[in-house]
Amino acid sequence: MDKFSFDDIDKARKLLGLPDEASLREIKEAYRNKAKKYHPDRYSQEKREVYERKMARVNRAYKVLLRFIEEYKISFKKEDVNKNNPDRDVIRFYKDWLSR
Structure with missing residues (x-):
């Protein structure tokens, strides 16, 4: 089990250009974009x-974030799943609007 400090994780996400919260899909997309930009074969x-050197830093940042995610416990409890549903606010808006 790897242990990373907040600073390690924060530096990694900033290097990849990520906001304070990101999905795995967004992390992978940010990594691909940086890899396209900095891959040494392009120069x-x-x-x-x-x-x-730039690509090595991007690779390290990506690995730090992936290792952090691998160790992060994900809740499958109903209330947590509902809370993290990306469509939650849209559903709530329509239910509220239709109930008028």
Whole structure:
């Protein structure tokens, strides 16, 4: 089990350009975008070393976030599932609006 400090996780999410909260899908998308931008194969030989270092930092940040997520316990309790439903607010709005 890896232990990461808040600073480790915060630096990793900032390096990937993520907000304070992100889904696994958003983390993967941010990583892919950074990988496309910094992959050393996209650059000339003169710039390759610089982008190899940048890509290494991006890879480390991604690994930190994935390891943190792997250790994070997810609740499957009904109230927690309902609370984290992305459609919750839309459903609540329509139920309220239709009940008028």
